[in-house]
Each structure stands twice: as C-alpha cells, then as structure tokens.
Amino acid sequence: MDRSPLARRALLATLVAILALLALLVPAGPAHAADDVCVPGPTTGCINGTIRTAAGDPAVGIALTATGPDGEHTVTTGPEGRWSITVTAAGDFSVLLDVATLPAGETLRDPSKNPRTVTIALGSSGASLFPLGAPAAGGTGPSPTGGSSAEPGADTSADAPAASGSGITAGRVAQQFTSGIVFGLLLALASVGLSLIYGTTGLSNFAHGEQVTLGGILAYVGCQVLGMPLLVSGILAVAIGAASGWFQDAFIWHKLRKRGLGTTQQMIVTIGFAMALQYTFQFFLGGSPLRIVTTNPRTFSFGDVIITQQSVISLVIAAIALGGTAYFLIATRTGRATRAVSDNPALAAASGISVENIVRIVWTLGAGLAALGGVLLGLYFNATAWNMGATILLLMFAAVTLGGLGTAFGALVGSIVIGLVSEMSSLVIPSDLRYGGALLILILVLLFRPQGILGRAERVG
Amino acid sequence: MDWTRILGQVAGEIVAPTTAAYALAAIGLNIHFGLTGLLNMGQAGFMLLGAYSFAIATIAGWPLWAAVLVAVASAVVFATILGIPTLKLRGDYLAIVTIAAAEIVRLIGRSTSMTRITGGNAGLAGEKYKYTFEELSPFPDGEFSLGPWQYSNNLSDSWWLRIVAWTVVGLACLLMWRLMNSPWGRVLKGVREDEDAVRSLGKNVFAYKMQSLVLGGVLGALAGILFVLPRAVQADSLGRPVTFYIWTILLLGGAAAVFGPVLGSILLWTVLMLIKTVMRDVIPTTVMRSEQIEMFGWVLVGIALMLLVIFRPQGILGDKKELAIRDH
Numbered sequence: 001m002d003r004s005p006l007a008r009r010a011l012l013a014t015l016v017a018i019l020a021l022l023a024l025l026v027p028a029g030p031a032h033a034a035d036d037v038c039v040p041g042p043t044t045g046c047i048n049g050t051i052r053t054a055a056g057d058p059a060v061g062i063a064l065t066a067t068g069p070d071g072e073h074t075v076t077t078g079p080e081g082r083w084s085i086t087v088t089a090a091g092d093f094s095v096l097l098d099v100a101t102l103p104a105g106e107t108l109r110d111p112s113k114n115p116r117t118v119t120i121a122l123g124s125s126g127a128s129l130f131p132l133g134a135p136a137a138g139g140t141g142p143s144p145t146g147g148s149s150a151e152p153g154a155d156t157s158a159d160a161p162a163a164s165g166s167g168i169t170a171g172r173v174a175q176q177f178t179s180g181i182v183f184g185l186l187l188a189l190a191s192v193g194l195s196l197i198y199g200t201t202g203l204s205n206f207a208h209g210e211q212v213t214l215g216g217i218l219a220y221v222g223c224q225v226l227g228m229p230l231l232v233s234g235i236l237a238v239a240i241g242a243a244s245g246w247f248q249d250a251f252i253w254h255k256l257r258k259r260g261l262g263t264t265q266q267m268i269v270t271i272g273f274a275m276a277l278q279y280t281f282q283f284f285l286g287g288s289p290l291r292i293v294t295t296n297p298r299t300f301s302f303g304d305v306i307i308t309q310q311s312v313i314s315l316v317i318a319a320i321a322l323g324g325t326a327y328f329l330i331a332t333r334t335g336r337a338t339r340a341v342s343d344n345p346a347l348a349a350a351s352g353i354s355v356e357n358i359v360r361i362v363w364t365l366g367a368g369l370a371a372l373g374g375v376l377l378g379l380y381f382n383a384t385a386w387n388m389g390a391t392i393l394l395l396m397f398a399a400v401t402l403g404g405l406g407t408a409f410g411a412l413v414g415s416i417v418i419g420l421v422s423e424m425s426s427l428v429i430p431s432d433l434r435y436g437g438a439l440l441i442l443i444l445v446l447l448f449r450p451q452g453i454l455g456r457a458e459r460v461g
Numbered sequence: 462m463d464w465t466r467i468l469g470q471v472a473g474e475i476v477a478p479t480t481a482a483y484a485l486a487a488i489g490l491n492i493h494f495g496l497t498g499l500l501n502m503g504q505a506g507f508m509l510l511g512a513y514s515f516a517i518a519t520i521a522g523w524p525l526w527a528a529v530l531v532a533v534a535s536a537v538v539f540a541t542i543l544g545i546p547t548l549k550l551r552g553d554y555l556a557i558v559t560i561a562a563a564e565i566v567r568l569i570g571r572s573t574s575m576t577r578i579t580g581g582n583a584g585l586a587g588e589k590y591k592y593t594f595e596e597l598s599p600f601p602d603g604e605f606s607l608g609p610w611q612y613s614n615n616l617s618d619s620w621w622l623r624i625v626a627w628t629v630v631g632l633a634c635l636l637m638w639r640l641m642n643s644p645w646g647r648v649l650k651g652v653r654e655d656e657d658a659v660r661s662l663g664k665n666v667f668a669y670k671m672q673s674l675v676l677g678g679v680l681g682a683l684a685g686i687l688f689v690l691p692r693a694v695q696a697d698s699l700g701r702p703v704t705f706y707i708w709t710i711l712l713l714g715g716a717a718a719v720f721g722p723v724l725g726s727i728l729l730w731t732v733l734m735l736i737k738t739v740m741r742d743v744i745p746t747t748v749m750r751s752e753q754i755e756m757f758g759w760v761l762v763g764i765a766l767m768l769l770v771i772f773r774p775q776g777i778l779g780d781k782k783e784l785a786i787r788d789h
Contacts, residue, residue, distance in 0.1 A: 204553045261771065264500065264552060268708065268770045275705055276763030283756040390701070394564055397557050430574040439561040446558055447546035
C-alpha cells in the first residue's frame with residue numbers, strides 16, 4: 001500500500017495538533033481523590049451528602065464549596081454521588097454547589113436553596129442535600145411522586161415559586177444546543193469507525209462500543225492507577241486502541257472473512273465479543289464509575305451558555321481529528337481506495353486495490369478514533385465505566401443509520417443530529433428518557449428514509 | 462470440595478423457573494430466527510413488556526387470565542409496530558431496530574416520570590402481583606422436597622410455579638413441532654431460504670414475517686411473566702444482556718430444532734452454575750473475589766457464543782442444512 005508523502009505529512013500535522021491540545025487538558029496540580037470518607041473526631045466535624053440525578057443515578061463529579069469559620073473547603077462527589085468535607089471548627093457553614101459541574105440536562109430542584117447553610121458541631125456530622133430535578137413550581141400535569149419524597153430534607157412544601165429554571169428559556173435552549181454539539185462531535189469520533197467498517201466489510205460491529213470504553217478505561221488506568229499525566233495516558237490510550245483494532249482485524253475478523261463466514265454470523269460473533277469484553281472490563285475495574293481526572297474543570301461563560309474548558313478543548317480535538325479523517329478520505333490515495341472499497345469491493349479489487357489492506361487500515365483508524373472518542377467522552381461525562389460504550393452503542397448505530405450506513409460523512413452529520421436531539425430533548429421530556437428520543441429517531445428514519453441522509457437507496461434491500 | 466452441595470445447586474438450575482423462562486423466550490426466538498430467519502435482537506424487550514403488562518394489570522385488580530391476556534395483547538401491538546417499518550428491510554436493520562425498541566421499553570420503564578405506574582428504577586415488588594397466581598395453586602401450604610429439590614409448595618419460587626412454567630414450555634414445544642410441520646411453517650422456512658421464491662408463488666412474505674414476529678413475541682411476553690413471578694419486575698434485569706443470553710441458548714441448543722431452546726437453556730445455566738460454584742470453592746477470595754467469579758462466568762458465555770457461531774453454528778441439535786444464519 002503506497003501512501004503519498006502529502007498524506008503522511010497531513011496525518012503527522014493532525015497528530016501534532018491533537019497532542020498539543022491534549023496538553024492543554026492536563027489539569028494543574030496533583031489530582032486527589034474526593035471520596036475519602038469523613039469520620040467525625042474530637043477536633044473535627046463532617047458535612048456530607050449524596051447527590052443523585054433526577055433519574056436517581058449517582059451524580060459524579062459535582063463540585064461543592066463549603067465556607068465557614070475555618071476557611072474554604074472544596075470537594076467533588078465520588079463514584080456513588082457521595083461527598084464529604086472534614087471541618088476543623090464548629091459553626092455555620094455555607095455550602096455552595098457549582099451548578100456548572102452538574103451533568104448535562106440536570107438542574108437543581110430548588111435553585112434558591114443554593115448555597116445552603118448547615119450548622120456543624122465538632123465530633124458530629126451534618127448533612128446538606130441538593131436534590132436534582134425539574135423545579136416543582138408551575139408543574140405541568142401530574143408530577144412524579146417518587147424521587148422527592150424519598151429524600152429527607154427535601155421538603156417540597158417549602159419550595160418557593162421559583163420563576164426560572166423550569167420551562168423552555170432561550171438560555172436553556174442555548175445551553176442544551178451547545179452541549180448537543182459537543183456530545184455530537186464526540187459521538188462522531190466513535191461512530192466514524194463503525195460506519196467505515198460497515199462500508200468496507202458489511203459488518204455491523206456490535207463490539208465497537210467496547211473500543212470506546214477501552215479508550216476511556218485506558219485513560220483512567222494511565223491517570224489514576226499509573227499516575228501519568230492526562231496527555232500521556234490519552235495518547236497511549238489512542239495508540240493502544242488503534243493497535244487493538246489492527247490486532248482484532250488480523251487475528252479475528254480477517255480470519256473469519258477468509259473462512260467465508262457470512263456477515264450475519266460475524267455480527268453475532270461481535271455480540272459475543274462485546275459481552276466478553278464488557279465483563280472483562282468489569283472483572284478488572286469493577287462496576288462503579290471511574291473518574292479520569294478528579295480535579296474540577298474551569299468554566300467559561302458566553303452569555304447564558306456555560307461551557308467547561310475541557311469541553312472546548314475536546315471540541316477542537318474532535319474537530320481536528322474528524323477534519324484529518326475527512327482529508328484522508330478525500331485527498332489521499334489510500335483514502336480514495338477506502339471509498340472505492342466502500343462503494344464496490346469487487347470492482348476495487350479488480351482495479352488493483354488490496355481490499356484486505358484497506359480493511360486493516362480502516363479497523364486501525366476506526367478503533368483509534370473510537371478510543372479518542374472514549375477518552376474525550378469519559379472527560380465529558382465526568383467519569384467512564386465498563387459499560388460506557390455499550391450505553392452509547394445504540395446512539396452510534398442511530399447516528400450511522402441516520403447519516404447513511406457506510407458513509408463516513410453521513411456518520412458525522414448523523415452524530416451531530418443525534419447529539420443535538422438527545423441533549424435538547426431534555427428540554428421537553430424527562431432527562432432520563434433523552435436517549436430514548438434518539439432511538440425513536442432511528443426507527444422513524446428507517447420508516448421514511450432507510451438509506452439515511454447521505455446514503456443511496458440501493459444500499460438497502 | 463462439597464460435591465453434594467455443588468451438585469444440589471446445579472440440579473436446582475435444571476428445574477428453576479428462570480431456566481424455563483429463558484427456554485420459552487428462546488422458543489419464541491426460534492420461531493423468529495430458526496424458522497423465519499428474522500434477526501430479533503430485542504427479545505428481552507418483549508419479556509419486559511409482558512412482565513410490566515401482567516404486573517400492572519394485576520395491581521390494577523384484574524384477574525390472572527385478564528392480566529395474561531393484557532401481556533399477550535401488548536406483545537402483539539409491540540411486534541406490529543416494530544414489524545411495519547423493518548420487515549421489508551434487510552436483516553441487520555431489523556436487528557438494530559429491535560435492539561433499540563427493547564432499549565426504549567427499558568428506558569421508559571425505569572424513568573422517574575413513570576414511577577407511579579412502573580415503579581421507576583426500583584421496579585414493582587413481587588408481593589404486589591404474585592397473589593393471583595399463587596391463589597390458583599391446588600396444593601396445600603408448606604414445603605415439599607424431592608431429592609435435591611426442596612421448595613415451598615405455593616409461594617414465590619415454588620413447586621407450583623415450576624410445574625406451570627415447564628408445562629407452558631412443553632406446550633410451546635408441542636406448538637413449535639406442529640407449526641414446523643404445517644403448511645404455514647413450510648412457508649416460513651421458504652421465507653428463510655429464499656424470500657423471492659416464496660413471493661413468486663404468490664405468498665405475501667410481509668404478512669408471514671409479521672405473523673412470525675407476533676407469535677414469537679407473544680411467547681417472549683409469556684416468558685417475561687414466568688421470569689418475574691419468582692422475583693420483582695425491574696427494568697434493568699431484562700436489559701440487552703438477557704437478549705444475548707437467549708441468543709446463546711438458542712445457538713447452543715440448535716436453531717430450528719424443537720428441543721434446541723430447552724436443551725440450550727438447561728445446559729447454559731447448569732454449566733454456568735457448576736463453573737461458578739466450583740470456582741468459588743477452589744479459588745481463594747484473595748485471588749478472585751466472589752463478584753469477579755460472576756463476571757468470569759459471563760466472559761465465558763460471551764466467548765462460548767463467539768466460538769459456537771464460528772465453529773458450530775447449528776448448535777447441538779440443529780441441522781446444518783437448516784441453518785438460518787445466512788446473508789440475503
């Protein structure tokens with residue numbers, strides 16, 4: 001396979017740019033675990049609480065600041081959504097939740113109760129609770145009974161008629177739109193490989209989500225277990241991810257194609273593979289969320305929109321990586337050969353393209369991009385986990401189907417649409433259903449335009 | 462190593478209602494896949510829907526027969542809605558849509574906004590909907606033991622449930638056997654082998670596929686009821702992994718074979734239990750914790766699925782000539 005010097009130079013430039021940006025992601029100062037449990041002693045007291053999302057899942061990585069007689073304490077919620085602060089003086093503490101660190105789509109149920117004041121005596125603990133969810137005031141229709149009543153301290157009767165927060169405001173629309181674009185671009189990183197692999201081999205790879213998880217988990221292992229800086233572990237994660245794609249094709253999928261195993265059979269093999277990988281991740285790292293970085297991201301605000309520094313840099317990295325991929329596909333010989341194989345493998349083979357080599361490149365590239373997506377999504381979600389990829393696998397399929405199965409640019413367009421839909425739908429439907437909206441789109445697309453936005457009708461049959 | 466205890470636990474898996482529920486769901490999938498060649502990747506969705514429908518109807522005060530009918534009806538509606546957009550498309554589209562639809566059912570079921578109806582993330586407790594089934598039992602209260610099997614007569618994980626569950630599985634096998642040898646079943650096999658040939662004979666392929674999807678889905682919904690009778694209805698316990706276990710069961714036992722799903726289900730759960738209990742005894746907890754052994758078991762299931770499809774796609778009882786996995 002000949003690669004033109006131009007292509008190599010472009011890839012190199014892309015790589016350098018990504019590295020430079022990853023460097024910016026590295027947080028200042030050492031990361032320290034936030035979830036060490038506080039035990040009140042004779043000279044200490046504790047403030048603690050658990051934060052759960054509106055859906056009842058632990059909210060990880062939310063920053064809280066307690067200010068009191070002995071100064072200021074900062075903490076973030078741990079894997080179970082728990083946080084605790086050790087204080088060394090008795091008195092009133094004002095606990096402020098940093099709203100910018102809430103997961104996308106989550107709001108405080110009662111914004112007027114932030115900051116809260118809690119009185120702490122030495123040798124004792126005090127709880128400070130911040131229930132998340134839609135504000136109860138001005139509710140439309142029958143409001144859910146669960147959630148609020150279960151939490152002590154969340155006295156719904158005292159809810160002030162908060163005017164803002166609920167309903168669709170321009171600010172919220174802009175905020176969700178921004179989140180949607182970020183999520184969509186990160187999703188695109190994960191989906192491009194899925195689409196290219198389908199295009200060149202006809203395989204719907206159900207184990208592609210695990211490539212995404214692999215990236216996130218490797219970054220976690222690099223940062224938290226081996227203590228490397230994020231930049232190094234991020235690069236290693238992408239490199240190992242790409243290598244895993246190469247090895248997978250060389251030792252599994254290439255062999256199966258040579259055996260003449262049909263694509264449907266191969267698809268079921270990928271399901272078994274996905275299962276084995278997921279439980280392997282869980283075997284080694286357990287079932288709880290894993291935070292890649294434990295420090296709190298800095299935030300910028302543009303008008304009503306609050307965005308973390310991480311998201312901005314992730315956005316740029318994703319854009320560069322996707323731009324590099326697009327350049328590779330359009331302007332290089334190998335890229336053109338890839339598109340040729342995607343169009344018609346037999347004809348491509350007849351015109352002297354080595355189809356198996358192209359497929360190997362596609363697997364390596366796709367897995368590398370998925371790993372990069374995994375690292376950035378792990379940062380975007382504030383934590384990665386053994387099932388992160390599996391959770392977004394169907395969104396990836398939805399994006400790829402929407403854009404047109406097998407087309408790389410379709411995957412990009414589809415991902416952005418799916419990202420926008422899943423983030424913006426939480427304006428009108430409960431946020432724990434937001435992925436459901438994206439999946440519904442998948443079904444509707446198949447009903448009305450099964451070839452997707454950029455696909456051609458003949459692909460379906 | 463305490464072999465009496467280990468073999469006792471393994472023997473428990475043979476008659477367990479959960480084994481029967483998986484076998485029944487796999488029989489439904491066999492109608493979809495083994496008979497018709499449909500790639501339904503959302504069988505767990507049918508089970509969850511059946512379980513919710515049954516439990517919610519019972520909680521609303523409906524008698525047992527009506528609650529079962531509600532479960533069947535909801536499976537029929539769900540299959541129809543799924544089938545209309547996808548049955549005209551290629552196989553892997555059906556796979557993606559069914560898996561997405563099952564996921565939508567699960568997301569809606571566990572959503573906080575549905576807590577009043579489905580119990581949200583916590584689900585519906587077993588005591589709320591088991592009583593109509595338990596009241597129907599002809600046995601006196603108490604316990605009964607037979608060899609390694611000792612269970613309550615009527616309550617929850619009971620003999621009564623075991624007898625009913627395996628009777629239903631037996632009836633489903635009978636139905637499957639009659640269907641496979643009926644003119645209707647022959648048309649389905651024709652659809653599996655060559656859609657266009659069947660179409661050229663004047664058969665409405667779409668209608669046949671739809672009937673197959675509905676029938677297999679109804680069996681899935683009934684399996685869902687059997688699955689939740691010894692436990693609670695909880696959306697996440699019937700998620701995507703369950704569908705994949707059902708596929709492993711079907712491919713292990715043999716697709717398009719009448720007793721394939723039953724053999725597959727019994728074999729999967731007994732072997733898994735044997736491996737896990739032996740490992741728990743042999744491996745010290747410092748090397749592998751109890752939950753890690755659980756994970757290890759599932760890794761083995763995943764690998765078993767891969768190896769089966771690659772090396773013996775017809776499974777144990779299946780016929781290679783009747784293999785439904787092929788590309789159209």
